[in-house]
Amino acid sequence: MSKFLEVENLNVSFPTEDGLVQATNEVSYSVGLGETLAIVGESGSGKSVSNLAVMGLHNAGSTNISGHAWLDLPSGRVDLISAKPEELRALRGKEMAMIFQDPMSALHPFFTVGKQIAEAWHLHNTGSKRAGLARAVEMLDLVGIPDASKRVNDFPHQFSGGMRQRVMIAMSLINNPSLLIADEPTTALDVTVQSQILQLIKDLQKEFNMAVIMITHDLGVVAEVADRVCVMYAGKIVETGGIDDIFYQSVHPYTRGLLASLPRLEQSSLGHRLLAIPGTPPSLINLPNGCSFAPRCAFAEHVGSGLCTSTTPKLELKREDQWARCHLGASDVSRISQLQIGATING
Ligand SMILES: Nc1ncnc2c1ncn2[C@@H]1O[C@H](COP(=O)(O)OP(=O)(O)OP(=O)(O)O)[C@@H](O)[C@H]1O
Ligand code: SF4
């Protein structure tokens, strides 16, 4: 199936006084229309940096970017990485949009939400002020703001956090983009509101057949929305596959560690210890050879010849449509996991 967005071997690095920060390293992922891809990983793993590159939002003067990000438009495929700034401006908002954790950073405090949403429409449409405002009301209504024709005249601070995120979604989707990148859109919200916003994104995706990339550090969010998942660690994709494969038969020890740190009823009742993965991710400056996860990996001792610290694993097919960057095979990981669970219960 042709994908609406195909990111291929994306490298993003930042020259700094301390050295070159390799924020993403040979990152590839894709998402089709109507599909949701979740990108999950700890803080600093490169989730935002890779998607800001797709949107063309990095400062060109202080960022090195290579690779491709193909957008499959009716007029032909466009590579967002080599596109000119004016081409990207024409595509942003119209074909692709991004929402962030903090809507306040994207909304101007001195202008009404109606004016700001209408402005996003005017960027890509010719029409009167009145038409823009009417479209803003329509969008506010669509995203579930009660009494939209009145609220359109309110300022951002007059909305709650959840309602502000709805306003942001209305603004992002006013020109019917086919790709929505949501970067931790619900992290700042309480659990009930979080769930409502995720449901809203799902409903809108269905209605407009959008491709959605959901960036999150929260596997609960992944479970709620994703069709496919990419797990990132230290700038690389370490595992990718369908939602069920990732949740029920993950291959990479890092993914297994993330899942084990999720509080689950059946695990707690068995008395398993629920721990965050010990240790911290490595510095992204001068990453040594070998697997970046090796210093934290409870499986490395089962790999012979010091391979984990000497040789960087490649992203390999481990099961049908499931790829992982680990020297171990899928059956090795399952077997070692069983041994470890046995040791925990007996110990
Ligand atoms: N402008 C920059 N200059 C130098 N380093 C940067 C810059 N922007 C990002 N980085 C570094 O790139 C790495 C990846 O950052 P990124 O923002 O993509 O992480 P993330 O996975 O989105 O994390 P979080 O969950 O905290 O948002 C981090 O180590 C970050 O410090
Ligand atoms: S390659 Fe080695 S260190 Fe890396 S995840 Fe696999 S077992 Fe662990």
Ligand SMILES: [Mg+2]
């Ligand atoms: Mg981020």
